[in-house]
Amino acid sequence: MxxxxxxxxxxxxxxxxxxxxxxxxxxxxxxxxxxxxxxxxxxxxxxxxxxxxxxxxxxxxxxxxxxxxxxxxxxxxxxxxxxxxxxxxxxxxxxxxxxxxxxxxxxxxxxxxxxxEIGRQQSGFDSPVCLNASGANAHVLGYRNGRYRVLGETMDTGVGNAIDKFTRHLGWSHPGGPKVEAAAEDGEYTELPYVVKGMDFSFSGIMSAAKDAYDDGAAVEDVCYALQENVFAMLTEVAERALSLTGNDELVLGGGVGQNDRLREMLREMCDQRGADFYAPDPRFLRxxxxxxxxxxxxxxxxxxxxxxxxxxxxxxxxxxxxxxxxxxxxxx
Ligand code: ATP
Known part of the structure; x- marks a missing residue:
């Protein structure tokens, strides 16, 4: 066919x-x-x-x-x-x-x-927990009784959109995600909020705080670094909780933000530590x-x-x- x-x-x-x-x-x-x-x-x-x-x-x-x-x-x-x-x-x-x-x-x-589904099929995993980290959305999903259940999700903006709004404030062109990834390579941690509530995450507060930190004179590389560290740790924390909650040992990544090396590194490390398998599709199937x-x-x-x-x-x-x-x-x- x-x-x-x-x-x-x-x-x-x-x-x-x-x-x-x-x-x-x-x-x-x-x-x-x-x-x-x-x-x-x-x-x-x-x-x-x-x-x-x-x-x-x-x-x-x-x-x-x-x-x-x-x-x-x-x-x-x-x-x-x-x-x-x-x-x-x-x-x-x-x-x-x-x-x-x-x-x-x-x-x-x-x-x-x-x-x-593209990640599930390519990985050959049976029934993985799935982290969709995209522009307009952020979901952690698990399959049960004929549906993909939302185990955790954003309470406000999508994860990529939050990063893009921060870079718009800097005057950087769309999309902002790859530019934040590049700038973060030369950065060090600076304090930003970290918001996980139950199994859900919130990105709008951290995005506003990142704008304020930049306006107050923090080095842009440091703000990009901290933004990535906190946002991706939030996603990783909820993905880990979902693995723990469901007793699952397979994680699949989806969505355009999944092209980020640091996010994939955090998820892989977390899976390694739990003895779980991790799969991220090729970038052309992530975006x-x-x-x-x-x-x-x-x-x-x-x-x-x-x-x-x-x-x-x-x-x-x-x-x-x-x-x-x-x-x-x-x-x-
Ligand atoms: P959705 O799939 O929810 O409709 P979308 O239509 O915005 O989202 P995607 O292609 O899934 O599309 O994701 C685009 C997002 O991915 C943008 O916000 C962009 O900044 C982000 N992005 C792209 N590359 C990277 C990267 N290397 N690091 C972080 N974010 C990235």
């Missing part, structure tokens, strides 16, 4: 073709992905501009992906949410039109579940990408989890625990 995936929740206008006939262990390595990234002229992601980017870029990336496909397409999968409403509606319209034109099934994929949409889309088609066009409305607030997991053999347990 050959599935066309289309991603467009925020900044990445992306299309991919996944051919599950190549179901060797490296099948996902051979996925064709074409992405056209929206880059704001200044400030952060502007929803209207991002949607205009989707309108321009989605037809082009889809055409490139279809040209690269080695044969006909059997299904069209799209990111149904969560994400920016104007972007989702553009991508949803494109996916519906394509599915109808090609006369193939339409699949609505939850973007956050796709972030974790937003249509490959993960096509791979989960193929699983959903196999489970007959497809959508009638008239029931395919997008959902900007689509939570991962709203998704009945139809594609796992133990989904009825």
């Amino acid at each position: 050959r599935v066309l995936g289309i991603e467009g929740t925020a900044w990445a206008a992306s299309a991919a073709v996944y051919d599950d006939a190549a179901d060797a262990a490296d099948a996902t390595d051979s996925i064709f992905i074409e992405t056209d990234a929206y880059q704001p002229d200044s400030g952060g992601i502007h929803p209207r501009e991002a949607a205009e980017h989707m309108s321009d870029a989605i037809p082009k990336v889809v055409e490139t992906a279809l040209d690269a496909a080695d044969g006909p397409i059997d299904a069209v999968a799209f990111s149904r949410g969560p994400g920016l409403g104007p972007c989702l509606r553009t991508v949803g319209t494109a996916a519906r039109a394509l599915a109808q034109t090609l006369d193939v099934p339409l699949v609505g994929v939850n973007h956050m579940v796709a972030h974790l 937003d990408n249509a490959g993960m949409i096509a791979v989960l889309g193929a699983e959903m088609v196999r489970a007959s989890d497809t959508l009638a066009v008239e029931e395919s409305a997008v959902n900007p607030n689509f939570r991962p625990d709203e998704v009945p997991v139809s594609w796992r053999s133990d989904s009825e347990s």
Whole structure:
């Protein structure tokens, strides 16, 4: 089966073709992905501009992906949410039109579940705890009784968005995460808040405190270093508690912030100390990408989890625990 995936929740206008006939262990390595990234002229992601980017870029990336496909397409999968409403509606319209034109099934994929499923499938782990550290979200998830349950999550802003808001204050261009990572290499620790409440974390206070520390004269490298140390330790603490709570010994990372070496180092160290296994996908599958949409889309088609066009409305607030997991053999347990 050959599935066309289309991603467009925020900044990445992306299309991919996944051919599950190549179901060797490296099948996902051979996925064709074409992405056209929206880059704001200044400030952060502007929803209207991002949607205009989707309108321009989605037809082009889809055409490139279809040209690269080695044969006909059997299904069209799209990111149904969560994400920016104007972007989702553009991508949803494109996916519906394509599915109808090609006369193939339409699949609505939850973007956050796709972030974790690509890691689960590539790792070969059975039922891992999943840390999704992305721009607009931060979740720790565990699978139970047919759903990915949210064990911990942000109480305010997404983790990447918090870092990006801090760098916007410095006048640095979007995205801020890689720039903070580079600056932190020359930094030392300076005091910043650390906020974990129960199994949840909060990033807005630390982001404001980082802005204040910089305004009060702290070296920018030191603020970047402390921001990374605290934010990533918060994520690592909750991921460890989730492993402990569930008795699980497998952890998978997902989301664009997962491209950060220091975060991966902390998680790997924590897993090593507990005797747990850790897996982080290749960066092209961590940041937003249509490959993960096509791979989960193929699983959903196999489970007959497809959508009638008239029931395919997008959902900007689509939570991962709203998704009945139809594609796992133990989904009825
Ligand atoms: P979501 O998946 O929740 O919709 P998103 O659409 O913003 O989030 P992602 O691609 O998952 O997209 O993540 C983008 C975020 O990743 C941005 O906030 C960016 O600053 C951050 N990021 C990218 N590279 C790094 C890095 N090396 N270190 C830290 N953060 C990073």
